[in-house]
Amino acid sequence: MSAANNFLSELYRLAHSNGLDAQGLLRQAGLEPSVIDQKDIRVDTEKLAVIVQGIWDGLDDEAMGLSSSRIPRGSFHMMGAIAIGENTLRKALQMGIRFYGMVTEAFQITLREEGDLAFLEFRMASPEKDRDHLFSEINLMGWHRFASWLISENVVLHEVFFDYAPPSHISEYAYLFPGEHRFGSDLQGISFHRKFLDYEISRSKAALKRFIKRCPNDFFIQPRTDFSVSSELKRMLKKSLPDSFPIVGEAADKLHMTRRTLIRKLRDEGTSYQKIKDLVRRDHAIYLLTNRSTPLAEIAEAVGFSDPAVFTRAFKTWTGISPRDYRRETRLPASKT
Structure with missing residues (x-):
């Protein structure tokens, strides 16, 4: 499995700015310094995991210095050891929240239920320290993947909330955070059908050790047990593009x-046919917008719109900004030295 190179480049700069041996971490991961900031290169997630673990170890901080409050190394493992002792996902998450409330002030976590949905929400203590959103992304991925792993079932995401604007690598989000995206929120978090909270925990301490050893590699990988109808429908509709959907x-x-x-x-599953169609069109449009040379009219046609103006209005509904503004706002910054 691979991820966008921006993750590697940001981790490299983060390690360097914190006084760690950034080039040594690259060597441990089997990577050359020349790959830094080469935006067209994708990086094996196992190699990314080596670097993240090196930063966690070097700083003794699972927040990687990106919060005003440390998260001591080993906290995630300890939280997992407590959580697997519970009998349902609801109780496991509640225990995990209580644990983090005792060991760090990096965020405040809330689990609430409203109607058919459950919301796992994070209010970050110092989002200004996490300018590239590395900590935020790894944290959200980690909690979702861990919840899915606990019950041996993909927790199908309904919505994902971000307290920042769409990042330059937003095309990755369609895979990392499958579901509807809400940028510019006053918090970070995920929502999903509350039925998952009643699922039984099906993992052992031995399995937890294996999971922790792979972290955060598995955070970048969608759970392999996604047999939801919504996912099957997405796969089918993607094959229909650029033709009209059935x-x-x-x-x-x-x-x-x-x-x-x-x-x-x-x-x-907390969704609808129209929402799935919009998600498929949005994700494909975002992917095409990363190619700066593709005219907007061609992108509109590729996602099923004969009129670019109608496409622009739809895209603004999906993301909060127009395709042109999105392309401008997510332009990759110049390489840092």
Whole structure:
């Protein structure tokens, strides 16, 4: 599995700015300094994990110096050891929240339930220290992947909230954070169907040790047990582009179920056919916008819009900004030395 090179470049600069042997960490990961800031290169997530672990160890801080409050090395492992002793995901998350409340002030975590949804929310103590959002991204990925791992089932994300603007590598978010994205929120967090909170914990201490040893490599990988109807529908609709999407009844036929069953299953997963269509179009549009030379009219057509103006309005609804503004705001910054 690979990730965008910006993660490596930001980690390298972070290690260097904190007085660590940044080039030594690259060597440990089997990487050459020449790969830094080469935006077209993707990096193996196992190599990224080596560097993150090196920073965690070197700073004795799982917040990597990106918060006004440290998270002592080993905190995630200790939290996991406490959480797997509970019988449901709800209780495991509640115990994890209590644990972090005792060991750090880096964030305040809240688990709340509203209607059919559960919300795991983070209010960061010092977001200004995490300018590149490294800590935020790893933290959100970590909690989602850990929750999914605990119950041996992908916790299907409904929405993901970010307290910052879309980053330059937003095209990665479609994979790292599958679900609807809300930028510019007053907090960070994820929402998902509350049914997952009642799922039983199915992991042992031995399995936890293996999971922790791989961290944060597995954070960059979607859980492998995503058999949700919404994910199957996304895969099917992606194959339809640039042609128009089938109506809901036709989509149901292709998934070998009735229209009513498809609508019900999507509702149970906290989504709808229209939301899935919008997500597929949005993610593909974002991917195409990263190619600066592709005209907006071509992108509009590629995601199913014959009129660029209609596409622009739709994109603004999905992301909060126009395609042109998105392309300008997410332009990669010049390399730092």
